[in-house]
Amino acid sequence: MATISADNHGLRLAVRYVVLTLIAVIFIFPLLFMVMSSLKPSDQLLRDTASLRAFLPVGDIGFDNYTDAFSRAPVGLFVFNSVLVTGVTVLLSLFLCSLAAFSFAFLKWKGRDLLLGIIIATLIVPFETIAIPLLLLVSKLPWIGLEGLQFGWLNTYRVQIIPWIADGLTVFLFVQYFKDLPRELIEAARVEGASWWQIYRRVVMPLAGPVLATAAILKFLVMYNQYLWPLIVVQQESYRPVMVGLQYFFQLDTAWGEIMAYLTIITVPVLAFYLVMQRAFISSIASTGVKG
Structure with a gap:
């Protein structure tokens, strides 16, 4: 047997x-x-x-298609722009959304559940419905830079980053994960005299590796594949991301070999980021010994 x-x-x-x-x-x-x-x-x-x-x-x-692709468009500049915008947005989003989720999960304040419901409800609102109002807003906003006070955020990195820092999905992911953490950990830290900031930084976030990796991958894919918003707010070539740069290869004659070379080049950062996050996810799972 x-x-x-x-x-x-x-x-x-x-x-x-x-x-x-x-x-x-x-x-x-x-x-x-x-x-x-x-x-x-x-x-x-x-x-x-x-x-x-x-x-x-x-x-x-x-490798002629690769050399022709770099000759037709500033591929390196487009990749740099996308990696910069995506990386900064992901880092700021993880920090701010995890802070917001921490307050929703562990703090008690009036209107908490209502506000969380409103944030989650924003997931059903398509971006196309707010694109024009958001464009009108960012075209008039002030900004204090090296040149002094300026009005309008068009043709900048910040217009591609700041509107996308906070989103309902990332907040929801963190809230759901934080609610599954043992309450005894938070209570023990409060008894020891730890502040809420110390609990967030030293207790909760060291245990949040899996949700950090998941949220980072989802946010990275959304930002790296941005097309409509950069197409609206960026007209200068020096700020264009990879997806907007793809239209360079459909002008005049469509060079399919160059398009495939371009797609191969811009896929490399995505695969590299995914592999890094996968390793971080596995490491965090292996090192986390929390049980409810």
Whole structure:
């Protein structure tokens, strides 16, 4: 009986690995197609899409598409702009949204539940409905910079960052996670004389690794893929992000090989960030020994 049980367990494990491998291959295929296509001339790329050759490094392979992409558009500048805007927004969002969630989860004040409900309700409001009012607002707002007092935030980094710092989804994720933490930890810290800021910084946030990684990945994807808002508020090339820069490759003649090369380049920061956050998520899970 023990042998039969071991065989069944081995069979189930093998089936599980086969299914997971197939799922991984399905998700890898688009990336593989993108990378392979970026190495081929446009005419060969279009011919190969009708067969499995689209996923193989066959035919006239080279890096001409990459050099042509950098010649057609300032790709490095676009990537820098997107990484800068996305990185700053993610950091500020995690800090401010976690602070707000801490107050919703642990502090008692009048109107707390009502305000949290309003914040969560903003998730159903599409951005297109507030785009024009927000544009009118940022075009008149004052800003004190190195040149003195200025009016209007258009064609700046701040107009791409500040409107996106706080959002209902990030607050909701933190609130739900904080509510699952043992209340005994907070009560013990209060008994020891810790302030609410000390509890936030030394007790709650060191245990929030999983939700930090999750919220950071979601926020990164939203910000890195921004297109409509930067298209509205940024006209100067020096501030444009990667998604707006993609339209450079559809002007005059559409160069599909260069487009695939451009997509490959701008995907690298996303994959790098995801791998870093995945490692941080696994490390935080392994190091957290809190039980309810």
